[in-house]
Amino acid sequence: MTEPANDRPVSVALGLGGLLRIGGRAVAVADVLTLLNAIQATGSVQGVATELELSYRAAWDRLRNLEAALGHQLVQKTRGHGSALTPFGLSLRQVLGDATAGLAAALAREGRAVEASLTALFTETPRRLALAASHDLLLMEVVEALGEGEVAVVGSKEAVQRLLDGRADVAGFHLGAEPLSASGPPFAELADNPGLRVLPLFEREQGLMLAAGNPLGIRAFPDLAGRRARYVNRQKGSGTRLWFDRLLAEHAIPAAEVQGYGVEEFTHQAVAAVIATGTADAGLGARSAAERFGLHFLSIGWETYYLAASATLPTEALDRLVSAVAARAERSPGYKAPPRS
Incomplete structure (x- = not known):
């Protein structure tokens, strides 16, 4: 039999x-x-x-x-x-x-893509996608609702490296306002790579999340140091941390002048929660997290959140995820669908 x-x-x-x-x-x-x-x-x-x-x-x-x-x-x-x-x-x-x-890395990555195709062929049931992704509330909610993937929440650098090494099917990442080609390793390896598919998933507003009512009166980024705000940072390698460090450099602010620069949390939600409890005064994060915790929000700008995968990975589940996220982004504060080329 x-x-x-x-x-x-x-x-x-x-x-x-x-x-x-x-x-x-x-x-x-x-x-x-x-x-x-x-x-x-x-x-x-x-x-x-x-x-x-x-x-x-x-x-x-x-x-x-x-x-x-x-x-x-x-x-x-x-x-x-x-x-x-x-x-x-x-x-x-x-x-x-x-x-x-x-x-080795490219073979492992393509091996995962072939495995996904063969799983669907042999079992007639798509394999659940393994996502390594920088934290985003909207993305996590959509993935859970679809039930077609499992997410490992890591920093943007780690997410991309896992994809390149064949340890994940899909990487979710963001770079602030920085283009892929100018972002250095491992992000630059994704630019113009015919073996990979890179999709803009949504645009997201980031800014300083501040204690409700903004008691320190922070009006601009340099006020973090000038008013001795207690800052809570994101972990090294996260897209938000990379953006924050670039902002420090642009304003010529040494990291040592930011009180709490070495205090790290791993998600936007965790940063917002620390501020909401009064343990910190400020942190860089998404508007959606600030609004969820009733925090004051000082916008820094909009960024694109990307998904990347092997070009040979079956597209059905990934396309469903992209469509569902885009639809949710269009009706969620602090988000918008990315421009389509």
């Missing part, structure tokens, strides 16, 4: 492939690297045989055939120490190993 497809989880692991052609001979890159790594790890041909589940003779035959194809000796016996890679073998292993390491 055939086991139902939807009872079997789908898993995909992509690896380095291709052929290494020397003259008229061709050898699989993966086979070369596997043999070289086995020699380096075990220090003996017997170790290669055990690791690759071959007989001792078959392991030697494979090594000699590979050396004949490449035209160079790869392994040398050392008296009393088994076998070791020759200088040529070591260099070849280094070159192929570096290529594997350089492609």
